[in-house]
Amino acid sequence: MAERLYAAKAGPIDPFALVNENVAIWMKAMWHLYRVMFVEQMPRSQAMVFDQGALAALGNTGDVRLINLDQQTTPPGLIQLRCSPLDDIQVEVKLGRAESRFTAANISARVDRFTEISDPDLHTTEFVVLQDNSVWVNCTNPTAYATAMSRIAFFGFRYTLEDLQTAKKTPAEVKAVVNNVVFVPSGSD
Amino acid sequence: MAMHRSGIRKQSAVGVSAVTGAAAALYNITVGRTAIIKRIMWQNNCAANSNLSLGQGLAGAFAAVLPPIVTLNGLDGELNEWDIPNVEIQYTAALPAITFESTVAGIIVTIEVEEIG
Numbered sequence: 001m002a003e004r005l006y007a008a009k010a011g012p013i014d015p016f017a018l019v020n021e022n023v024a025i026w027m028k029a030m031w032h033l034y035r036v037m038f039v040e041q042m043p044r045s046q047a048m049v050f051d052q053g054a055l056a057a058l059g060n061t062g063d064v065r066l067i068n069l070d071q072q073t074t075p076p077g078l079i080q081l082r083c084s085p086l087d088d089i090q091v092e093v094k095l096g097r098a099e100s101r102f103t104a105a106n107i108s109a110r111v112d113r114f115t116e117i118s119d120p121d122l123h124t125t126e127f128v129v130l131q132d133n134s135v136w137v138n139c140t141n142p143t144a145y146a147t148a149m150s151r152i153a154f155f156g157f158r159y160t161l162e163d164l165q166t167a168k169k170t171p172a173e174v175k176a177v178v179n180n181v182v183f184v185p186s187g188s189d
Numbered sequence: 190m191a192m193h194r195s196g197i198r199k200q201s202a203v204g205v206s207a208v209t210g211a212a213a214a215l216y217n218i219t220v221g222r223t224a225i226i227k228r229i230m231w232q233n234n235c236a237a238n239s240n241l242s243l244g245q246g247l248a249g250a251f252a253a254v255l256p257p258i259v260t261l262n263g264l265d266g267e268l269n270e271w272d273i274p275n276v277e278i279q280y281t282a283a284l285p286a287i288t289f290e291s292t293v294a295g296i297i298v299t300i301e302v303e304e305i306g
Binding site for chain 1: 197219221
């Protein structure tokens, strides 16, 4: 696979790296080097749908940890996901409770039912969660009605990784260690 | 690719119309969105022919967004999106809902809308 920043790739979901390829994962302001040992698909299905329950008009769930999306820690696990809500809710995605994804300086973009209309592949909803981190969501009901359910469906790929025990500040330093590498952000800048 | 302007489909609860001058909310538009009525389904339960109006504004402040629909005593009916002008109704704090009234009270109505935004 050609060296690239996977998040720049539009279109249908695709594993960002295959077995025996190198990935540099951006987390806590460093690029951490891993090698892929195993890849497996996680199809969109009932088991990958998480319901945060009823929401009052204009209410929100607060931050909820989706513990069933957690990955194994030994060897390091990682999951690459896209998501879309099944009900009329807005979803703020967080990696760990404190770190919102899809943020500008002053706003956090949310995933709602309109996202899939302009982005049918849900490419703009993609994120990556490494071991020891969890997906958190905060669902908001934007309507003046109570909703009985607030479901979010996920799909993607999961990986088992070999930790190369190397972390670098810059892409140039990463490429000095391994030349062919895919850069994968898992966290904001 | 042109940006779609598709919305998401939502529906009102089943409402029973009040008499002209007492318009009530039928569908609350979501804050920040606009709504286009795509389907209207009704039953005249008034014991008389009655005109059904859909619009915005409550009670005496009602303003119709479509011409009145003549509904016949004891009969049901529906209009689908190809019969209905593509009137886009905006949420505002003062006009947050699609409202309805009828010349004789008692028409049972549900609407389906497409929200955009």
